[in-house]
Amino acid sequence: MNRRLLIFVAACVPGSSSTPFIHLLCMPTWTIISPCEKDYDHPMRMYIFRVMQTVYRMLDSSNEPSSVDEGKHIATLGYAMSQEKPGSPDLSSVVIHFRLSTQSVTQFVVTTSPLQFVDMARNICIPVPCDLAVSVIADIDEFVFARSTSFRELNNPGPVEECDLARRIWKQVQAKRYHRRLLQQEVIGDIIDIACLRTRSPRCSICDSNLIHCNSCQVASCESDNCPGSSEPPLTWCSRHEKEVLCFPCLEEWGCTGEIEKCPACKSWCCTRNMSSCNGHPIDIQLIPGLPGSKSVLPNLIVAYAKSERVHSPKRGCCMKCELPGWRNCNSTLCWSKTICPECASGGVACLCQEVWACDLCAEHSPGVVIRCPRCNRPFCSSCSYIDECQECHRAHLCYDCAEEESDVDDGVMMERPKFVASCGSCQAKVCDRCVSDSAFSCSGCSKRLCTSCRMSLCDDCRQWSGSDDEESETSGDTGALDV
């Protein structure tokens, strides 16, 4: 906004809490919190919010904001300049105005010089609580000072540009703080000549790695974990907020409260709930094994998994960016665990083309994931293109090898073989003679034949929603199209 406003700010004379006087101030202001500025993410947003919370708690507790996005308040940040010596004017005070969005005039003002809260309507001043003054207000003051000196960098920036500029400035402040912290901790005292400290450099003064910043508060740390300048606890890439590097206080504010763990693979910190875990292999699953064509398998399987005891309680894996050796993902969407630890994965089955791996239970019971040749019993998947199965009842034909030797086969397996008489109009998956007559298997719009998984989406031809509501609506595991 950078509106240069001539405004009158009532400020109290220090020491006299009842006789306000009027200053004429030249003051750029920026709206930081308002019902309509939610998205700009000014780096001072959380800081101003904390001040706002304190002010309202102390002076108007019924309107204390509960969260920064509540949209009930308007807060503007600005500063006043004073001209005491020749040259460019100095920053004389940070000024923060608060009002409810339903009000047209300022309700409370916070100034740093003098350091006080002012209740405009009641005309009273109260001192700023000490803990707020030394932390949050000091931060705001440092920001405003830096912002006021880069005043001419942009002329009348819009709110978005202003926020970008502010973030850049705050990053520089944080980089400076980083170098200052190294000095204070004497981490770098004997490593490098202090005179060489490039206080505004975006690189670490110790190891020359990049500095990384918390995306929220911009606090800086060395990118390299091994560098003594890397903050402890380190900034973290929460796997939930993949593009966000966040510091711990901000992570908590983002709602990952207290549930952050170190990924055993990449050593970055992640929200616990976004780390993979193995739920433990179910014990004693009682199902009629691999009964092809049995539609009741699906709900039964889910219920059986859910009711079963497990060999161990949930065991933590790693963050979503990493893989731990031996951990697997079962290709069945019905599986009892999204990720499976090496012990529980031991009985699993990979298909011939290695495109699909399924745990022992899903390989046997979850239809269409692993397709076994009824004769040689080798495991295939639909991407192997080495076996055909009916997309509806999941009865499999012989694999292509066994089919070639067909002539010398006359065992009972022959009798079980499905005859493919149709295919899905969308994915071309084959449908056997037994299932072809089932009228539910066509698009309700254009009556094109569709297989179970294609019925779940829009029909390509008529663009009609053909989603079926039959009992089998959980079969996204068998999505692969058969190459005919």
Ligand SMILES: *[C@@H]1O[C@H](CO)[C@@H](O)[C@H](O)[C@H]1NC(C)=O
């Ligand atoms: C992280 O967990 C939350 C809550 O369980 C979930 O909503 C979110 O989608 C997860 N993030 C990712 C990247 O999967």
Ligand SMILES: *[C@@H]1O[C@H](CO)[C@@H](O)[C@H](O)[C@H]1NC(C)=O
């Ligand atoms: C099976 O799962 C793996 C990884 O989880 C995935 O890359 C692959 O595409 C899946 N295969 C099929 C056919 O869905």
